[in-house]
Amino acid sequence: MIIGQYIPGHSWLHTLDARAKTLFILAFIPIVFLADNLWTNVFLLAFTLFAVRLSQLSWRYLWNGLKMILFLILFTLLLQLFFNREGTELISFGPFAIYSEGVRMGLIVSLRFFYLVMLTTLVTLTTTPMELTDSIEAGLRPLERFRVPAHEIALMLSISLRFLPTLADETDRIMKAQQARGVDLKSGPIMDRLKAVVPLMIPLFVSAFKRAEDLATAMEARGYRGGEGRTRLREMTWHRRDTALLLIFVIVTLILIGLRGIG
Known part of the structure; x- marks a missing residue:
């Protein structure tokens, strides 16, 4: 599982300010819904693949990490x-039937999901957890006047993102240990397979709570007392390339709006 991991590099995406990448991905989420025909999806697919190329990450690595x-x-x-029964009926077998609108909406929704997952993954792979924390905190800082704990919220999000790969690896180790003891997790009736998950979930939760306790102890031992008065080892700086990323977002949005009128 690669979501939440960071891969060091020197690509254009790696050099961008974390605040610019966070703003881009947050603004990208609503404009994905502008892709509702062939041309808008072709454009967004090409844009997503071009972003992967800019990251200089291995295609095989991304494929293996996102197969799940x-x-x-x-x-x-x-x-x-x-379940979508609008449009012209294409195929029917027994009580089920596939309609033209179901095929169209299925492809559109699936592609939207793909764009979001891929670009969000690129942000985490090219941004360190500390940079992500600082960017989220910077975005939430205006809410501090309303007593919103911006630093603590950013820290929790960063820790959650950081421990996703760790929990995935822990799950894999527990599954292999259970299978070595004769537990069948991949075959048999669905109810038996669901019951076999219980021995998997209990040690996973125990391990997660143990890691959380160890992390809290380590933070206290290092004198962590919250975000008030804390300074940063590396200050974030905004460059022209970060402004260029936001301009690219504006251009992508305008192109999508223009392509919506085609077809």
Whole structure:
């Protein structure tokens, strides 16, 4: 699992300010819904693949790390295929039928999910957890006048993101240990497989709480007392390339609006 990990590098995406990347991805989420026809999706797909190219990350690494997300994308596609009954009927078998609108919406929703997952993953892979924390805190800082603990919220989000790969690795180790003891997690009736998950979840929760306790102890031992009065080892600086990223977002939005009128 690569979501939450950081890969050191010297690509253009690596050199961008974390605040610019955070603003871009937050603003990108709503404009994904502008992709509702062939041309808008072709453009966004090309843009996403170009962003992967700019990151200079291995395609094989991304593919191996995101294969588990494909299940959710395929599940979304199947939901639209079998439950959307608008448009012309294409295929029918028994009580099920596939309609033209179900195929169209299934592809559109699945591609939107792909764009969001891929670009969000690129942000985490090219940004250190500390930079992400600082960027989130900078965005929440105006809310401090309303007594919103910006630093603590940013810290919690950063820690949660950081421990996603760790918990995934822990889950894999527990599964292998259970399988070595004769637990079958991959075959048999669905109810038996669900029952077999219980021995997997209990040690995973115990391990997660143990890691949280160790982390809290380590932070206290190092004198952590919250964000008030704390300084940073590295100050964030805004460069022209960061402004260029936001200009790129504006251009992408305008192109999508223009392509919506085609077809």
